[in-house]
Amino acid sequence: MNESPRQVGRRLMRLGILLFLLGLLTGLAVPGLGNPRMGLSSHLEGLMNGMLLVILGLLWHRLRLSPGLSRLTFWSALYGTYANWATTLAAAALNAGATLMPMSALGRRGTPLQENLLVFGLVSLSVSILVCSGVVLWGLRGEEAG
Secondary structure, three states: OOOOHHHHHHHHHHHHHHHHHHHHHHHHHHHHOOOHHHHHHHHHHHHHHHHHHHHHHHHHHHOOOOHHHHHHHHHHHHHHHHHHHHHHHHHHHHOOOOOOOHHHHOOOOOOHHHHHHHHHHHHHHHHHHHHHHHHHHHHOOOOOOO
């Protein structure tokens, strides 16, 4: 990433608005999904995670991070937010997700392969968002120079 912090922030904001739009479109699709309750979860994940990316983009230039940590944070933010929306949407479309999302899945369980893929998505996106959040918190430490 050879972009300036402001350029990266702007890219995060654009990607956040795109995810917000995907969340809105998911809301329109909710009645047609195998599990509308899980579809509602996906709709909300798209909206909330889109806003998270916009907020991250707005504060990106304030982070005090090395180039390596900056890349890690950028990509973990993107993976975690988009995977959150996509994993819950896949669960809604597959009528699955009871393994780790019992309240939204309403007891609906997919094939073992489907459930394992959803578990992988949920666990990996959770780790990704935790890493991103921790590094952002650390990157906001101390006084801003200049």
